[in-house]
Amino acid sequence: MTTKLTQVNELEDFNIAAHLDSPETIAAYLTDILESNDPALLAAALGDIARAKGMTEVAKCSGITREALYKALRNNSSPRFETVSKVCSAFGVKLVAQPRF
Template identity: 65%
Template sequence: MKKNISVAELPTFDAAPHLNNAVTIAAYLTDILEANDAGLLAAALGDVARARGMAEIAEAAGITREALYKALRPGSAPRFDTINRVCVALGMRLVVQPA
């Protein structure tokens, strides 16, 4: 007999363990940018920062670790300067392309 599983019983997915190289990270962030959702971008940058080490990224970006956690939590709306500094610390850059 098959047991039905509810969505609530499923484990929460964490992208961070899968973000282990620059190509994967760039593809992940590019897909997130296409969603056109600032809060989702902040959360995705948080996933990447956790994958790389939040304290290391915070130091490289010139932001306290606590402030970085706050800025990159799901649903937040960080300033562009913060997004840019985190991208630079991650070794990534935002690129503009024709639509």
């Protein structure tokens, strides 16, 4: 049996947006991201989801302009809670607090 080696540069880039296809998947992804307690990572994750759903559609559903969404949901930004809340609503998910164990 021969083993074929694959070079890193031959691998396709992973695109999380292709896997964010349901409110349940989106909620699980956001829950994992929120556990990091990193606003910049949250902004990037929200951007991933917005691109998966279509930025124009998210803008329309959230009442936020596309330009403002791109700015608020870029890597290393710190979106306001109001923005996060509106965007999550457009995604069909809500943020929920749980006790730490």
